[in-house]
Amino acid sequence: MSSPVDLRSDTVTRPTAGMRAAMAAAEVGDDVFGEDPTVRALEARAAEWMGHDAALFVPSGTMGNQLAMLAHCGRGDDVVVGEGAHSLLYESGGGGALAGVQFTVCGQGGHFTAEELAGAIRREDPSGHVAPTGLVMVENTHNRGGGKILSPEALAGLSVVCNGYDVPLHIDGARLVNAAVAAGLSPAAWGAQADSVTFCLSKGLGAPVGSVLCGSEGFIRSAHRYRKMLGGGMRQAGVLAAAGLYALDHHVDGLADDHARARRLAEALAGCRRAVIDPASVQTNIVIFGVVDQTPQALCAAVADAVKVLPFGPDRVRAVLHRDVDDDGVARAWRGVDPCLGVSR
Numbered sequence: 001m002s003s004p005v006d007l008r009s010d011t012v013t014r015p016t017a018g019m020r021a022a023m024a025a026a027e028v029g030d031d032v033f034g035e036d037p038t039v040r041a042l043e044a045r046a047a048e049w050m051g052h053d054a055a056l057f058v059p060s061g062t063m064g065n066q067l068a069m070l071a072h073c074g075r076g077d078d079v080v081v082g083e084g085a086h087s088l089l090y091e092s093g094g095g096g097a098l099a100g101v102q103f104t105v106c107g108q109g110g111h112f113t114a115e116e117l118a119g120a121i122r123r124e125d126p127s128g129h130v131a132p133t134g135l136v137m138v139e140n141t142h143n144r145g146g147g148k149i150l151s152p153e154a155l156a157g158l159s160v161v162c163n164g165y166d167v168p169l170h171i172d173g174a175r176l177v178n179a180a181v182a183a184g185l186s187p188a189a190w191g192a193q194a195d196s197v198t199f200c201l202s203k204g205l206g207a208p209v210g211s212v213l214c215g216s217e218g219f220i221r222s223a224h225r226y227r228k229m230l231g232g233g234m235r236q237a238g239v240l241a242a243a244g245l246y247a248l249d250h251h252v253d254g255l256a257d258d259h260a261r262a263r264r265l266a267e268a269l270a271g272c273r274r275a276v277i278d279p280a281s282v283q284t285n286i287v288i289f290g291v292v293d294q295t296p297q298a299l300c301a302a303v304a305d306a307v308k309v310l311p312f313g314p315d316r317v318r319a320v321l322h323r324d325v326d327d328d329g330v331a332r333a334w335r336g337v338d339p340c341l342g343v344s345r
């Protein structure tokens with residue numbers, strides 16, 4: 001019997017033979033001394049790609065977001081995020097524990113409008129009661145929002161509000177490259193509009209480790225110090241940066257295949273009696289569907305021999321498409337899920 005198709009996350013992708021060869025051949029140095037040429041090359045390339053002057057290679061998307069809060073905010077500041085934001089829910093309380101910030105949730109479903117943002121911004125009051133907004137964070141694509149894209153036009157509206165209040169704007173772009181590929185635009189269409197942006201190499205792009213935080217020279221200088229403080233200074237990290245560069249050379253266009261497969265899976269699910277999904281809502285590689293007449297846990301357990309998917313709240317399940325699952329993998333996954341979701345309507 002073949003092993004289950006793993007749709008828990010795009011983080012499960014494994015480095016290919018070509019990527020491993022690039023890692024083995026990487027020129028390296030001590031990056032804490034600023035002497036790793038491959039890390040330097042990745043940072044320079046990422047900065048330009050995202051529309052910024054400087055960049056910092058970091059071990060994870062979580063660290064990229066934490067550094068953004070540390071570098072942009074003061075203790076006791078408020079950070080505006082969308083509903084279900086990764087930094088709010090899944091960074092182990094790091095915003096409060098490390099940067100000393102609190103959060104205000106804005107809008108519904110993950111993204112928020114310029115109008116909603118204007119209503120959520122807090123300004124310092126003379127009596128000192130209010131935690132002033134120190135940062136606005138936008139997650140694009142939005143994980144809990146089902147991989148939904150915030151368009152560059154919508155981001156421009158948020159940027160106007162941020163500029164008006166002199167509040168920095170950060171993009172948690174863990175999957176911004178998915179948005180860029182889906183929209184047929186450069187990531188800079190979003191990145192250049194924000195004060196900082198982080199994107200992950202270790203998700204759909206298939207590298208084993210790493211994210212890149214991009215911003216101005218001054219911002220990156222500050223983030224660099226905080227990276228050291230958090231123990232994120234890496235030595236011969238060029239072996240990891242080489243995987244990232246390889247991913248940028250070889251794995252970006254393939255994200256479109258993940259998106260097409262996600263849409264096909266969503267269309268099949270839409271025909272099932274015990275699943276709820278609007279296939280048109282699937283814009284990138286994440287498929288979140290509602291389950292009827294059973295708990296998400298029960299469904300995940302029932303299909304576990306054929307496909308691994310994750311419960312995603314009290315009545316939803318998440319499946320994520322990625323480069324390690326091809327058309328045959330989707331078909332196998334579907335054969336496992338179909339009997340548990342009821343015959344087509």
Ligand SMILES: Cc1ncc(COP(=O)(O)O)c(C=O)c1O
Nearest residue numbers: 060061062063086139143172174
């Ligand atoms: C939207 C978003 N931001 C940040 C992260 C954190 O990335 P990492 O797992 O590399 O810390 C994730 C991880 O899934 C994510 O989905």
